[in-house]
Amino acid sequence: MSEPAVTVARYLGTTTAEGPGVRTAVWVQGCTIRCAGCFNPHLFAVEGGVPWSPAELAARVLSEPSGGLTLLGGEPFDQAEGLAAVASQVRAGGRSVLTFSGYTHASLRRAAAAGRPGVAGLLAATDLLIAGPFQRDRIDHERPWAGSTNQEFVVLGDRFPDLVHWREGAVDRLQVDVDRSGTVAVNGWLDTDRLDALLAALD
Numbered sequence: 780m781s782e783p784a785v786t787v788a789r790y791l792g793t794t795t796a797e798g799p800g801v802r803t804a805v806w807v808q809g810c811t812i813r814c815a816g817c818f819n820p821h822l823f824a825v826e827g828g829v830p831w832s833p834a835e836l837a838a839r840v841l842s843e844p845s846g847g848l849t850l851l852g853g854e855p856f857d858q859a860e861g862l863a864a865v866a867s868q869v870r871a872g873g874r875s876v877l878t879f880s881g882y883t884h885a886s887l888r889r890a891a892a893a894g895r896p897g898v899a900g901l902l903a904a905t906d907l908l909i910a911g912p913f914q915r916d917r918i919d920h921e922r923p924w925a926g927s928t929n930q931e932f933v934v935l936g937d938r939f940p941d942l943v944h945w946r947e948g949a950v951d952r953l954q955v956d957v958d959r960s961g962t963v964a965v966n967g968w969l970d971t972d973r974l975d976a977l978l979a980a981l982d
């Protein structure tokens with residue numbers, strides 16, 4: 780039986796703003812967690828996005844000049860079955876997988892133990908999990924990539940042996956892309972005040 784398609788809201792072939800080194804970032808459509816203050820409320824609805832077969836998506840990721848895949852959302856574990864297939868193929872191709880989730884690691888382990896489809900598989904194919912809901916009253920100004928201080932860094936695989944080194948040397952980055960039509964697309968992490976100031980400066 781083939782895995783379900785993955786609904787992709789945004790695909791970025793290379794970025795240095797979504798984890799250690801150069802990575803391919805995939806934002807999935809749909810999030811049932813809906814944290815207050817989420818930066819991506821347009822990704823809450825399951826409607827929208829573009830369906831990709833897991834095999835197509837994994838092949839595209841493996842064609843990029845990047846060190847691995849970062850899954851963001853939306854909520855990756857709301858599409859765990861399809862993404863487990865993508866992530867395992869990316870790892871089989873020698874790349875790393877970083878998965879962001881609004882669920883805590885403990886709740887994901889419980890879901891995996893209860894047999895929720897794809898959850899055990901996506902955990903097994905994730906090297907670094909950054910887990911927990913975004914809490915806007917606990918903005919994280921210290922750790923790269925995390926939005927709020929409650930979020931956990933959980934090393935699950937062997938592809939980030941230098942994570943401590945990466946975190947010591949890393950800073951939050953923001954990537955701003957402007958296409959020929961003038962459309963601005965932003966990714967990475969910056970708190971709201973600094974992001975507003977930057978976008979105002981961009982006019």
Ligand code: SF4
Nearest residue numbers: 810813814817853881
């Ligand atoms: S889990 Fe992530 S995408 Fe979902 S509401 Fe929270 S911050 Fe936003």
